[in-house]
Amino acid sequence: MKIIVPFITLTALFFGMLPAHAGGCYVDPVIEYSGSGSITSAVFLRDEACMDGSIVLGTVPSGASVSIIGFTDGWYRIEWNGARGWIGMQFAKNDASKTGKIWASYREYMDTLPSIKPGTSSPVSTPYTSDPTMLSRTRGYILLQVQSHGEAWYVDPVTEKRYYMKDGPTAYQMMRSFGLGVSEKDYAAMAGGNWTIKNRLRGRIILRVQEHGEAYYVHPHTLEMHYLKNGDEAYRVMRLYSLGITNADLGSIAEATIPLK
Template sequence: MNKQNTINLLYVICFFVLSYFYYTSFAEADISLLSRVRGKILLQVEKNGEAWYVDPLFDERYYLGRPNDAFKIMKELGEGITNKDLSKIPVAITKYQGLDSDNDGLSDAIENSLKTDKYKADSDGDGYDDKTEILNNYNPSGSNKITIDINFTKKQLGKILLQVENNGEAWYVNPADQKRFFLGNPANAFYIMKNLGVGITNNNLAQIPEHYLDLKTNNDYIVNNNTTPVPNNDDKIKYLDPKYPFSFEYLKKYSIKKSSDFDYVIFLGDYDQNLFKEKKSFITIMYQKIEPSIVLEAYKTSSKTGAKKIYDKYSIINSKEAYSEEYQFIENNSYEITTTIKNNTNEFLQIQMAASTDSKSLYDKIYSDVINSVKFK
């Protein structure tokens, strides 16, 4: 493979990495697909039936793994709810594992959650057992009928709800039948997830952004372990990692993340959910170690699909040769700047920013500060 082909391949990889993170972090996935699977449990039928939960708040999928892992994720994603509001959602009765002291078809755990008598099949002594009353929306501990609020229920579909007034018991509101399922313990939660799951192809699953739980890729871990204060500047921190031969400074308001798949890629972002809607910015920092050696000019591109080239230029950044180019994307009112800094003929650092054109002067300054702070060891 010649040098030009090598760098072209690297550029494809770099573009793929950036596009991948665009997709998993803020670009809108297939809207029609997301609307169909939001809040649902998906089973990867073309693989080994792996289970995924699609968080209805951020439209990300979480891998449920083993029962203990699944239960932990469900609890972490749970949203607090009062007993009064929870009672507005009809209860689904399914086969729950665990002790059932009164043999009424309700485990002791769910009876504790529902405030019924786990030692009496008919808690209120009206001639109807607790399970029958619950299935027909009657109060198993009293004479009144339970008021079900369909509109309220619809707003909770796909959510995991935690009983904050009890012991944090978790319930899953199934979008398919609009009923709440008691998650109980890890075994119950996993059983319910598997039984309520709907099949999905690998191709469709890939269109749903995945949430990564790797601690070392998260902002707090990186800030605590790989950054240091910038003297006389409370707004910035300095990133440095012994695995990398470079350091840079960035604004504290930016979140920092590393790819779970590409250890040599670092991401910075000041948006919450969607870069373009919020008119914010996203910066990718990619370290490249290349064999055989190449020249800086190999990073030059002639065009990009859907974009207009604004400029390209060579410069010196902290005594290192650099090449920069900017493209403007009309369709989403954004622009992209890429600067490649040459440490030597085998090591390059590529820093790319995508940002809203509406805030160009602000983000040009932020990007320039990051670029000019880069130092090699």
């Protein structure tokens, strides 16, 4: 298993480098391709052509030969090692040709050619469960993909799944969705150094429900409380105190979509 290393001082290098799709997910048509391609850098194989809410099916290694069968909004649809899924177009060299067929509906295309997990013949229907050992090392942390574009993920200690922290508004939604209300008595005890309460809430986002709902992130290692003034500040602070992680290790933690509240 690869070692997760602290990644604090270099986080600024990755600001603003997250992939952007102006049209939004699942909006553009799917252009059908037929032919081969090669992977230029190790990349996650996803069940959907979107960062938000998609499931990582596996990691396609650098140099792998793949079949490219489709394209939409910056994503290639590929078949590899018995699996079928989506990868970011920047991670592949495309030698395939367009067939001339265009699927106007992304969802109709996916219903016809669903994603398939590596090593199986079954369409993807449920996410993987997280690896217990990796969870024990990452629960409550913000993780940065150091082998990709510095994408940030929050591993919620309660659901034990990771959630993509795309930007400030997403961080604000995380505060609302994962925030745990605490009394002023408990907050005062934590601020005063009560390690018992802090340890119980390590990695959690807490809300001072009796004091305008102010939010704090309890760092899972130092147990320090970091004030999250708003979404943009939460995004900055939580990335600042993150850990770097390899693509392979990140792929062993189940992914989910942030619940709306």
